[in-house]
Amino acid sequence: MVRAEETIVDALRRHGLRTRYKCRRGGCGACRATLVVGEVTYPIPVSGTVVDGPRPRPDVRNCLPCRAAPATDLVIELGPRDRIVDIFAGLGTAPPNTPGNTEKSPTHLRERSSHVRDAPGIRPHQRHRSG
Numbered sequence: 001m002v003r004a005e006e007t008i009v010d011a012l013r014r015h016g017l018r019t020r021y022k023c024r025r026g027g028c029g030a031c032r033a034t035l036v037v038g039e040v041t042y043p044i045p046v047s048g049t050v051v052d053g054p055r056p057r058p059d060v061r062n063c064l065p066c067r068a069a070p071a072t073d074l075v076i077e078l079g080p081r082d083r084i085v086d087i088f089a090g091l092g093t094a095p096p097n098t099p100g101n102t103e104k105s106p107t108h109l110r111e112r113s114s115h116v117r118d119a120p121g122i123r124p125h126q127r128h129r130s131g
Contacts, residue, residue, distance in 0.1 A: 038074030
């Protein structure tokens with residue numbers, strides 16, 4: 001679950017997950033993702049040029065997960081070279097700051113290339129392309 005005004009990257013990190021980012025200021029575009037469903041806000045302004053950069057399809061919008069705070073439930077799609085890494089995989093324990101509840105959140109993360117086990121409140125989706 002994402003906390004109020006928490007960025008997508010910060011929520012992932014809190015749950016022991018990592019994805020690509022660099023500056024964490026919304027200026028470099030390394031974390032740029034496709035906003036498939038939902039709305040985000042930017043509590044701290046980001047570069048409009050970076051957010052409005054290349055889009056995979058004209059019917060979708062970009063977001064910068066390093067600065068984007070979900071305003072609604074979302075589905076994002078990471079770039080073709082991106083993946084989510086579970087840094088706690090194989091340790092047999094949950095991260096110390098993971099809430100102990102089992103409440104399911106409708107917030108989703110969609111990735112293109114790798115499978116991740118579920119973290120509380122975050123349900124990644126696998127997308128396969130033929131061809």
